[in-house]
Amino acid sequence: MELNIVGCGHLGQTVAKLWQRNATFSIGQVLNRSISSAQRALDWIGAGRVCDSHSELTPADVWLIATPDSAIAEAAALLAELDLNWHHSTVLHCSGAHSAALLQPLAQRGAQCAAVHPIHSFANPEASLKKLAGCYCAAEGDPAALHTLKPAFEQLGLQWLTISAAQKSVYHAASVFACNYLTTLLAAAEQCLKATDIGASTEHPLPVLMPLIQQTLVNIDNLGPQRSLSGPIKRGDSELVTAQAKALATIDPDLGKLYLALAEATVKLAQLPADKHQLLGLALDDLKRQIPNPRQ
Incomplete structure (x- = not known):
């Protein structure tokens, strides 16, 4: 399956590099706020294609929105405006504080949406490559999305937990x-x-x-x-x-x-x-x- 990433910072780079290594996903397009930061992310991941703008994004099986929390809703809304068939796509964000409801515009377009939060500090991506395995992640969202994503995160060595959307803040x-x-x-x-x-x-x-x-x-x-x-x-x-x-x-x-x-x-x-x-x-x-x- 192909993975597109919107907002590829430390977390996005880490999981993308590990998924690339494990052949879990084929890394597709990466869209960051600047072309230079997207290129740096791809150089580190070792795969993928730089995307200049939202309008140039093409279909993918899985979409990771790994922007800061405050930008997730805006990113989802912009993606929902694209003339793409979302019925066969899984979209996730990795916020621990917010539920999959932030992706509602994409759910309305037919995407299966979820939030999966790795309980790990990604301040040092090089260290995270070695230390992520064995950590836990907490997930909630559409059952079909969780069914797709659970094996992908388990391949990273993460232990899968589920949580209700109402409990995310606590x-x-x-x-x-x-x-x-x-x-x-x-x-x-x-x-x-x-x-x-x-x-x-x-x-x-x-x-x-x-x-x-x-x-x-x-x-x-x-x-x-x-x-x-x-x-x-x-x-x-x-x-x-x-x-x-x-x-x-x-x-x-x-x-x-x-x-x-x-x-x-x-x-x-x-x-x-x-x-x-x-x-x-x-x-x-x-x-x-x-x-x-x-x-x-």
């Missing part, structure tokens, strides 16, 4: 917590180190924490979040939590507020005895009055 929030907000937390950890002698001795001090991060992930994988929790809140050490929050607030009030917000969430996770829970609650309430103005 589902995608899980990925945001696990990936985007984890990145923010580690940036905060690096900011803390940079305020110490360790940070003064190296431009990028985060590798100091990498073994701890990796072991924590192993623990969570084996034991789950609650049983893997350690540290001052797990011990009910309200004095240390207070001291750390105040110290961070003197470096950056926003850093202090972030620490405080996470401390409140962690108290809930820790399931402490009533006396320790109460002491930490009182300490955090006091900190909330102080952190907004830590230097006063």
Whole structure:
């Protein structure tokens, strides 16, 4: 089957290269915002043809819309205006936050439409080629489209899950917590180190924490979040939590507020005895009055 791609960024390039390698699809046309970016994508994939504009797109068995989320609906609407027979085409997007309903203009033209979201970070396509296999993907949409797409994604080594369209926002929030907000937390950890002698001795001090991060992930994988929790809140050490929050607030009030917000969430996770829970609650309430103005 031939695959056309609209918006071939990191995700589109990665899955297209793997599908090309596996002979899952024959790569057809690639349409990006510029001819130069489309050519770079094809050079990396090693197959396909550059398309100059929507009007030059020709039929394909499968269409991947891999644009940013905000452009999916517009891309679908433009494709639906083409004088093509869509009744034998499967169209998908890979947004985790949005359902296949964004492709409704194409569904009305007869296309089988679905959304398939690989639960993976595509920031580094070279790394993704090696690491994508074993990840999960969440799919929803037209049953005929899912029937076509499931073996294609399984050939990439992805484990197939289905989800209802109504659950996409909450589902995608899980990925945001696990990936985007984890990145923010580690940036905060690096900011803390940079305020110490360790940070003064190296431009990028985060590798100091990498073994701890990796072991924590192993623990969570084996034991789950609650049983893997350690540290001052797990011990009910309200004095240390207070001291750390105040110290961070003197470096950056926003850093202090972030620490405080996470401390409140962690108290809930820790399931402490009533006396320790109460002491930490009182300490955090006091900190909330102080952190907004830590230097006063």
